[in-house]
Amino acid sequence: MTLLFVVAMAKACGYLLHRIGQPQVVGEMIAGFLIGPVVLGQLFPGLQAALFDPDDTAQLRALSEFGLLLFMFVIGAEFRFPAGERLGGVKASVVGVFSIALPFLLGAALAPWLYARFAPPSVSLLAFTLFIGTVCSVTAFPVLARILKEHGLLASQEGAVAMLAAAMSDVGAWLLLALVAMVHSNDGNLPLLAARVAGLLVLVAFSLLVLRPALARWLAGRSGYGQPQVLLGLLAGVMVYGSLTHWLQVHAVFGAFLFGLCLPRDEHLLQMIIERLEHLALMVFMPCFFALAGLSTAPGAFAETGLGALALVLLVAVVGKVAGSALGARLVRYPWRTSLRIGVLMNTRGLMELVVLKIGLDLGLISAQLFTLLIVMTIVTTLMTGPLLTLLSRRQPALLALQQP
Secondary structure (H helix, E strand, C coil), X not given: CHHHHXXXXXXXXXXXXXXXCCCHHHHHHHHHHHCCCCCHHHHCHHHHHHHCCHHHHHHHXXXXXXXXXXXXXHHHHHCCCCCCCHHHHHHHHHHHHHHHHHHHHHHHXXXXXXXXXXXXXXXXXXXXXHHHHHHHHCCCHHHHHHXXXXXXXXXXXXXXXXXXXXXXXXXXXXXXXXXXXXXXHCCCCHHHHHHHHHHHHHHHHHXXXXXXXXXXXXXXXXXXXXXXXXXXXXXXXXXXXXXXXXXXCCCHHHHHHHHHHCXXXXXXXXXXHHHHHHHHHHHHHHHHHHHHHHHCXXXXXXXXXXXXXXXXXXXXXXXXXXXXXXXXXXXXXXXXXXXXXXXXXXXXXXXXXXXXXXXXXXXXXXXXXXXXXXXXHHHHHHHCHHHHHHHHHHHXXXXXXXXXC
């Protein structure tokens, strides 16, 4: 009954958000927040207690963790840097660097104030600061692609720049999060931290230089990607890599994502993964993840300094991403209007931010109160992307072509 309720709420909210021009996944994220203690727990505490007793929550946690591994594996398998001319790639790289650097610095500057009010007692100021900076730096590559498609911007030059910069931003954010996780788990033990960083680098090098060509040869020897052995082999790889990165004191999702990156960029293989794994993960498992995130929120997060903290977090997140990306675009001599549109696009956070936040909560980097505030920030910054693009388009109906210097 609990699983049915969770999935039904996710799909209903997703449908409603899609009807008003927002990505469906954002509606599913909102559904998870609604069934948590902040909304459902306040309005109908008896119903929430009946639906989410400890046994049901344990089942949701198991499904959520498995679904998150599958989802990150699929993201890794689907990940492709958008093709483009070399000069465009250089310009997008500049935008990507600025879209990480400025929000990271602003988030790090805000972190000491948040640390004094919301940090768990076990986390160091260094790990907390690095994590808040990382949170402010995330751009949701998959959600951004969906927004660009719905606004007819995928084929535009500014859309291509935003996609490539977002891809670089995502890679940078994951590397930062891996560093944060290891700093937090090895705080004060520099030799052990160095050993684990070295272990992660060795794993990445082995994966890209040895495992990737080996997987290509193994898959080329199969008569078809639909064979059960192929699917079982891929699932086994996900579990093994998740266990390896967990052992290195980095979250298991890094291993799943890394294993996905090792797969050959073959469209038939990707289609098999989408049909066999992605649909299942998105339809059943990820709603469990959203529900578990919602259940982890704190109803008292908005009391006392909570609303002020939320306003500051929103200000830093929006200004950092929009201004950083726009400044990067202006540095490579794009027009101000186009630079602002790129900045608005890069402010999309969506599901990837929620994954980062849940990892931080699970690792004990942030409290439930701050987790709640950051979820609201994630939803608001994602929801504002579409309306801001529409507003800019109304002020200039024709899509602007990027001017070459």
